[in-house]
Amino acid sequence: MVNSDIIDGKINENDYAVKMSGITKVYPNGIAANKDVDFFVRKGEIHALMGENGAGKSTLVKILFGIEQPTSGKIEINGEEISITSPQVAIGKGIGMVHQHFMLVPSLTVAENVVLGIEPRKAKTFIDYKEAVKLTEEISKKYNLHVDPYAKVMDIPVGMKQKVEILKALIRGANILILDEPTAVLTTQETEELFKELKALKEIGFTIIFISHKLNEIKEITDRLTILRNGRYMGVYNTDEVSKQDISRLMVGRDVILSVEKDKAAPKEPILKIENLRFRNQWGKEVLRGVSLNVRRGEILGIAGVEGNGQRELVDILFNIDKPNSGDIRLNDKSLINCSESELRELGISYIPEDRMTYGVADSATIEENLISDRIYEKRFSGKLMLNSAEIAKESEKLIEDYQILCRSRKQQVRMLSGGNIQKVVVAREFSSNPDLIIADQPTRGIDVGATEFIRKKLVSLSREGAAVLLVSADLNEVMELSDSLVVFYEGQIVAYFEDTSTLTDIEMGEYMLGLKRQTDEEIRKVTHID
């Protein structure tokens, strides 16, 4: 597409600030994050790099900024072919990056952070603080990015921290700015301010690469956009010539549609009731804005959505890692708020956490110890003084067999297993406790096909036996195929409810996930199953 521009004579070869062609990146674990991606950014434009989570956006800009090295491909900056071996090389070529997680030292002042590593000196030995403040003030005035050079970074709001990051890049001579999901942490007002500043920077010739998956923002400030999906290049477009629907279709979609064999669900009474849940995170941003839903026995209710729209906070609240600001969660009419983890388990809740190495297993303990960790207090496993090791062995051997955990022995350390088998250890423990409700958060992320298949089948059979399953997944394939019914989260709210997922299309899902469409409140309210 870009090449046709050149042939048409619309654009000259020298007009590109960044030309990344044929970029492929295969990580040592075999995952290909970028597959033959082209990324061409013209001088002086704001260019969006779009894609779902895991589409390869971050990897691509990490390669551009020298944090990762490409497996193959060519990079040209301002017409000069170079290999960017480190961030220092990138900075030297005028590339600056504003990371999503700020790279600032909290107890230092704004000015100190700005000049860190390039401190002005007096008498060759001492830092010239006056000069540092002056430099900061000058550059902040020049680019209209207002900051207080004397304030400590820990005392300033997020929006100002971001400006400090931009100033850090500018003072080091950047003329190509990469912003990695800059609005994810900002309030609406701060976002508006940032856009004004970015437009002003563009006016004076800066090139800006803007990573996002928010359609409205992209439409508002970018000139062109490049879309990635599953690590592949989906084309580059002029922002005003492509509709939001088209973008959504290009971004969201499945390459291989996988099907899970399951008979039709016969849902019974609701068992988990979530009522009007609201939650404000530690930065004061309201990430759950009145979520109500019910999960019924005998069905898998899926939660779909782009990551960062409140799903993770909901799961954290369900398992008592966070507390909601208002609203209620009831299981069989008992409130779960303020229940400890062991009480939750006793009520019949099982939990497959997204981060299995932190919350799912104790990785240096043995398979056996992990398998019985939730039932060790039961009489058959522990006597008055000593553990009943024969019973424990029997139980763990049985679980290892039932759940096909590949291992040398039950005494093997969990961390020695493959990802799929570690997840099977988690699943074996969680599914075998006869749960009423299973909360499965990304249950098959990063594990092999065999284990994925096994876990999905188990989820289906448990739901058919009468358990309620709440499935959270960013994997569109999984959430659409495995769920019996489905809600879509967008910006902390449910924007759609589908009682039956079998007729749902990718395109429709994409439009809801990216906030283009929204069902009526009445349709959404059906998820509470109160007529």
Added chain:
Amino acid sequence: MQNVLNAMMTPSFGYAILRMTTPILFATLAAVIASKAGVSNIGIEGIMMFSALAGVIFSGMTKSWVVGLLSALVVGVFLGLMIGFFALKLNTDIVLAGIAVNTLGGGGTIFFLFLASGDRGASNSITSEIVPKINIPLIKDIPILGEVLSGHSGLTYFAFVCVILVYVLLYKTPLGLKMRAVGENRDAADSVGVSVNKISYIALALSGLLAGLAGAFMSMGYMKGFTVNMAAGRGFIGLAAQAMGQGEPIGGMLASLLFGFANAIAINLQGAISLSPQIIQSFPYILVIVSLVFYSLSTRNRLKRIKRAAIESDKTEAKDNS
């Protein structure tokens, strides 16, 4: 009790406080520099032992206190860098590397002492030198104050000079800024091209240098000659004083003075009251524990207040928005 109070009212008590403070102050500054740069140096005690011995052996051999002092410093820097090598290059836990140096300091010094002198307990057979005492002109003639402030080992004065030097290093120089940045957010420092490893090594070398000064004072000022285990926990007290002083050089100095004061009392009490000397000698350590408890209580309260204030402002903000 009257005896004790009388003893405390004499100028020699004031003199003793400064004398007792000196090694603790050096050790505290050693801990301050390391922790500011995010590399905790637990090995100060062990470094003190080795440096104390080095000072005695080399000043004895050359009959020059300058050579003795310099060799103590070289040993200190070397051990500091060694901790760095284990922790940064070989990826051992830095606390374990420090503990290893401490353990080595206990046994290793006896070994080297035996090699050098044939003794196992003290360096009696080596005639070593001390760092000269300095009488400060004018001040020495002031009654009482002169007796307290003048006539100390040169190292005592240098310890207080070091407080200023460390402060200036940390807060007025590019190196200090980089150290603080590395200590607080390595990724941030790294992302702007600051070499995290280099800064960590420099911090450990400087920390070792200060611990070396502490050791040199023990055998070339506080006493003349080396005895086994002569650091007697002062390296650890330095770590406590660093924590109490909130990791700042000035705060650390005040905490060191408090511990110096406790040490001086302990010495004065012996002979003045009829408690067993073991109990009296444990007084400074009890003070360490008590003051740390008070310190952590006060910080906890302060954190609580800050948190409460944050919640309050959050509430008003939420009200304003709605």
